[in-house]
Amino acid sequence: MKNLSPRKEHKFSFGLWTVGNPGRDPFGEPTRPMISPVKLVKHLSEIGAYGVNFHDNDLVPIDATQAEREKIVREFKAALDDYGMVVPMATTNLFTDPVFKDGAFTSNDPRVRLYAVQKTMRSMDLGAELGAKIYVFWGGREGAEVDASKDAYEAIKWFRESLNFLCEYSISQGYDYRFALEAKPNEPRGDIYFPSSGAYLGFIATLDHPEMVGVNPEVGHEQMAGLNFYHVVAQALEAGKLFHIDLNDQKGPRFDQDLRFGSEGIKNLFFLVKLLEEKGYEGPRHFDAHAYRSEDEEGVWDFAAGCMRNYLIFKEKARQFNEDKEIQALLAEIHAIDKSFEPLPMKFTKERAEQVKAYNLDRIELAKKKLPYEKLDQLVVDLLLGVR
Ligand code: GCO
Ligand code: MN
Ligand code: MN
Numbered sequence: 001m002k003n004l005s006p007r008k009e010h011k012f013s014f015g016l017w018t019v020g021n022p023g024r025d026p027f028g029e030p031t032r033p034m035i036s037p038v039k040l041v042k043h044l045s046e047i048g049a050y051g052v053n054f055h056d057n058d059l060v061p062i063d064a065t066q067a068e069r070e071k072i073v074r075e076f077k078a079a080l081d082d083y084g085m086v087v088p089m090a091t092t093n094l095f096t097d098p099v100f101k102d103g104a105f106t107s108n109d110p111r112v113r114l115y116a117v118q119k120t121m122r123s124m125d126l127g128a129e130l131g132a133k134i135y136v137f138w139g140g141r142e143g144a145e146v147d148a149s150k151d152a153y154e155a156i157k158w159f160r161e162s163l164n165f166l167c168e169y170s171i172s173q174g175y176d177y178r179f180a181l182e183a184k185p186n187e188p189r190g191d192i193y194f195p196s197s198g199a200y201l202g203f204i205a206t207l208d209h210p211e212m213v214g215v216n217p218e219v220g221h222e223q224m225a226g227l228n229f230y231h232v233v234a235q236a237l238e239a240g241k242l243f244h245i246d247l248n249d250q251k252g253p254r255f256d257q258d259l260r261f262g263s264e265g266i267k268n269l270f271f272l273v274k275l276l277e278e279k280g281y282e283g284p285r286h287f288d289a290h291a292y293r294s295e296d297e298e299g300v301w302d303f304a305a306g307c308m309r310n311y312l313i314f315k316e317k318a319r320q321f322n323e324d325k326e327i328q329a330l331l332a333e334i335h336a337i338d339k340s341f342e343p344l345p346m347k348f349t350k351e352r353a354e355q356v357k358a359y360n361l362d363r364i365e366l367a368k369k370k371l372p373y374e375k376l377d378q379l380v381v382d383l384l385l386g387v388r
Contacts, residue, residue, distance in 0.1 A: 001313070001316055002316050002319075004309055004312045004313060004316070005048060005312075006047065006048030006049065006305075006308040006309070006312065007048055008048070008050040008084070009050075010048070010050070010285065010308070010311075010312070011050055011051070011088075011283070011284050011285050012048065012049045012050060012051070012284075012285050012286075012287070012307075012308050012311070013049060013050065013051030013052060013053055013088055013089070013284040013285065013286045013287070014040075014044055014049055014051075014052060014053070014286070014287050014304060014307075015052070015053045015054060015055075015058070015286070015287075015288060016037050016040055016052060016053070016054040016055075016058040016059065017054070017055060017058050017290075018258075018287060018288060018289055018290050018304075019035070019040055019043070019044065019290075019291075019300055019301075019303075019304050020034065020035055020037070020040055020058065021290035021291070021300075022034050023290075023291075023293040023294075023295070025293060028293065031293050031294070031295075032295065032296050032297055032300070033297070035297065035300075037054070037058070037059055037072075037076055037079070038075055038076065038079040040052065041076070041079040041080060041083055041085050042079065042082075042083050043301060043304075044083075044085065044304070045083035045084060045085050046083075047301060047304055047305055047308070048308060049085070049304070049308070050085065050086060050284075051085060051086045051087065051088040051089075051284055051286075052080075052085055052086075052087060053087065053088065053089040053090065053091070053132075053136075053284075053286065054087070054090060054091070055090075055091050055092060055093040055123075056090075056091075056092055056093055056119070056122065056123035056126055057093045057096065058093070059072060059073070059076060059126070060072050060073070060126065062093075062096075062097060073126070073129065073130070076130070077130065080130070086131060087127065087130040087131050087132045088132060088133065088134055088283075088284045088286075089127075089132055089133075089134040089135070089136055089180075089244055089284065089286065090123065090124070090126065090127025090128075090130070090132035090134075090135055090136075091123070091127075091135065091136040091137070091138065092116075092119055092120045092123040092124075092137075093123075094116050094119065094120070094138075094139070094140065094141065095138075095140035095141045095188065099112060099115060100112070100116070100141045101141070102141070102144075102149075102150075103141050103142050103143070103144075103150070103155070104116035104139065104141055104142060105117070105139065105142060105158055105159045105161075105162040105163075106139070106142045106143075106150070106155040106158050106159050106193060107158075108149070108150055113158055113162065116162065117162050117165060117166065120162075120166055121166070121169055124166070124169065124170065124173075124175060124177065125173075127177075128173065128175045128177070132177070133176060133177060133178065134177065134178050134180055134243055134244050134283070134284075135170070135177040135178070135179050135180070136179075136180045136181075136182055136216050136244060137163070137179060137180070137181050137182065138182040138184070138216075139159070139182075139192060139193065139194070140184070140188055140189070140192070141188065141189060142155070142159065142189070142192060142193050142194075143186070143189030143190065143191045143192035143193050144189060144190065144191060145189065145190035145191070152193065155193055156193065156203070159193065159194075159203075160203070160206065160207060163179070163207060163213070164207060164208045164209070166179070167179065167207070167208060167209040167212050167213070168208075168209075170212070171209075171212075177212070178212060178213075178214060178243045179212055179213045179214070179243070180213075180214050180215060180216035180243035180244040181194070181197075181200040181203075181204070181213065181214070181215050181216060182215070182216040182217070182218060182221070182246065183195060183196050183197045183199060183200050183215070183217070183218075183221060183222075184218070184221040184224070184256070185221065185224050185225040186224070187224070187255055187256050195225055196221075196222060196225050196227060196232070197215045197217040197222065197232050197235075197236055198232065198235065200215050201215060201235070201236065201239060201241060204241065213243075214236070214240075214241035214242060214243030214244075215236050215241050215242065215243065215244075216243065216244040216245065216246055217229070217232050217233055217236060217242070217245060217246065218245075218246035218247075218248065218288055219246065219247060219248050219249060219250060219261070219265070219269070219272075220248050220249065220250035220256050220257055220258060220259070221246075221256065223250045223252065223253060223265070224250065224253050224254070224255075224256060225253070226253050228268065229265075229268055229269075229272060230268050230271040230272045230275060233245065233272060233275060233276070234275055234279075237275065237276075237279055237280075237281060238279075242281055242283065243283060244283055244284065244286060245276070245281070245283065245284075245285070245286060246286055246287075246288035247261045247285060247286060247287050247288065247289070247307065247311070248260070248261055248287065248288050248289035248307075249261055249262060249263045249264040249265055249269070249289070250264065250265070251264055258288065258289045258290050259289060260289055260291070260303050260306045260307050260310070261287055261289060261306075261307040261310050261311060262306070262307070262310025262311065262313070262314065263306070263310070266384055267380065267381070267384060269310075269314060270314045270317055270318070270380075270384055272314075273311060273314035273315055273318060274314070274318035274321065277315055277318055278318070285311060287304070287307040287308075289303070289307060290303070291303035291304075317383060317384060320383060320388075321380070321383060324379070324383065324388065326379060327376070327379050327380070327383070330372065330375060330376050330379065331376070333372075334371060334372065334373075334376065344356060344359065
């Protein structure tokens with residue numbers, strides 16, 4: 001295998017909350033100590049990551065005084081400089097504090113909605129101060145268990161109002177943010193509004209500044225909804241809306257597992273990496289995952305290294321796929337079109353419509369085309385399992 005060492009130019013990033021996850025889950029207390037943000041920055045840099053992301057309160061506690069905030073930010077900035085790390089993305093914690101127990105931008109209470117906007121503005125200030133250009137919105141509490149309690153139709157409008165306001169705020173401050181909306185179908189709410197990236201793509205078109213807003217699809221979240229992640233990302237990328245990505249892994253449609261990237265869904269993630277590398281995605285390769293609860297600190301760094309290693313293995317496999325003579329010959333055969341066919345460009349004119357209608361197409365003959373996908377897929381499996 002080619003060199004699988006992560007380097008800054010690969011643009012790997014992690015959240016403070018990912019490698020900093022102390023192993024808490026809804027049923028159990030932390031299993032390992034917290035690691036300070038400065039120490040996380042140092043280690044991430046040493047293992048080859050280029051970036052580190054955070055929620056406002058991963059860095060600055062929600063009840064910090066102004067003096068405390070300044071000290072924390074000063075030390076964090078110094079660590080970024082010392083270890084040559086950047087902050088590509090920032091986000092707001094709009095889910096942990098009890099004030100958000102029934103939503104943030106979609107709370108029934110206009111005071112909570114206002115507080116959510118205010119907290120986001122302050123968090124955008126913090127992100128901008130540290131150089132972030134991507135701002136993620138994950139609406140963890142934007143949903144409901146009891147549909148009688150909240151009007152889903154109005155909730156969408158409230159969410160739009162807040163985003164429109166925050167786009168204007170970014171413009172007026174000269175922050176130059178691109179907003180990336182992250183979907184999830186459920187957890188922690190029984191149901192979360194905008195359950196998939198596709199739902200967000202539809203919503204973005206209704207905003208005042210659709211050009212500023214894209215999506216941040218996460219592997220596990222789309223799989224919780226039973227979707228094919230490669231297809232989800234292809235659509236976002238083709239629409240020019242893949243502003244960020246949350247890479248991790250998941251065992252089927254269950255609770256959000258945030259597993260090490262590439263530890264489970266090998267084939268789907270191979271096609272994902274191939275897509276990202278070949279179709280011009282230039283953003284960070286961000287890992288939103290965490291180490292198994294059974295790991296200690298050393299295991300956390302094994303986890304982080306594994307995420308990047310698996311990405312680079314898939315990247316190398318994509319290169320091999322493109323250079324594999326047998327695979328390419330089979331693809332050429334599958335995609336070959338009879339030379340007698342004269343293509344009709346699908347540019348509509350009245351005349352072209354007549355031509356399309358009159359074109360002589362023999363459906364019985366067309367259906368006879370051989371499609372050796374069993375063979376093709378097995379070649380991919382052989383390639384991925386390392387026997388080619
Ligand atoms: C989750 C989400 C979060 C977000 C993060 C950044 O399911 O917990 O994936 O990790 O990505 O809040 O917005
Ligand atoms: Mn997740
Ligand atoms: Mn995420």
